Amino acid sequence: MLSLSKKSDYGLLIVSLLIKSEGFIPLTKLVENTKLPQRFLARISAILAKNDVLISREGRVGGYKLSRRFETMSVYDFVTIFEPHFGQTYCEKRKTKCDFEEICKHKYSIQSKLNTVIVKDLKQVRLKDLFS
Numbered sequence: 001m002l003s004l005s006k007k008s009d010y011g012l013l014i015v016s017l018l019i020k021s022e023g024f025i026p027l028t029k030l031v032e033n034t035k036l037p038q039r040f041l042a043r044i045s046a047i048l049a050k051n052d053v054l055i056s057r058e059g060r061v062g063g064y065k066l067s068r069r070f071e072t073m074s075v076y077d078f079v080t081i082f083e084p085h086f087g088q089t090y091c092e093k094r095k096t097k098c099d100f101e102e103i104c105k106h107k108y109s110i111q112s113k114l115n116t117v118i119v120k121d122l123k124q125v126r127l128k129d130l131f132s
Contacts, residue, residue, distance in 0.1 A: 004079065004082075004083065007047070007082040008078075008081075008082040008083055010034075010036060010040070010041070011044050011047075011048055011078070011082060012078075013036075014030060014034075014041065014044060014045060014064070015053070015066065015070070015127070015131070016131055017030060017034070018064060019128070021065070022065075023065060024055075024061065024062055024063035024065045025064055025065065026062065027045065027063060027064070030064070047081060047082070048064075048081070049064065051081045052067050053066070053067060053069060053070055053073065053078065054066060054067060054070075055067045070128060071126075071128055073126065073127045073128075074122060074123045074124070074125060074126060074127065075122045075125045075126070075127055075130065076119060076122035076123040077123075077127075079122065086119075
């Protein structure tokens with residue numbers, strides 16, 4: 001039920017590489033370490049920079065490094081950068097009438113109970129604690 005998109009997963013991978021360094025790491029180094037396509041990593045890094053998880057700098061000594069926000073950011077805040085509808089069931093994401101709506105008994109119990117617990121816990125865990 002709980003799954004992350006490739007963007008979220010690779011975003012965590014980028015963070016795991018940057019947490020080990022002090023300065024800016026060039027995108028080419030991230031590509032070299034991950035073997036992932038440069039365009040894809042560039043897009044993910046840009047999204048993380050736009051959301052103040054990373055700081056980016058252009059030029060010969062440029063690249064990416066973690067921002068101060070990383071220190072206080074929760075796992076939930078990070079995941080919702082890439083998963084804005086995090087916590088919804090599959091049928092809610094589709095926005096179409098479900099074939100089983102008349103007999104489905106779990107959609108609202110999952111939404112109201114289980115997801116509430118998961119979201120609450122993810123909000124309490126700091127992103128940086130995943131890497132320590």
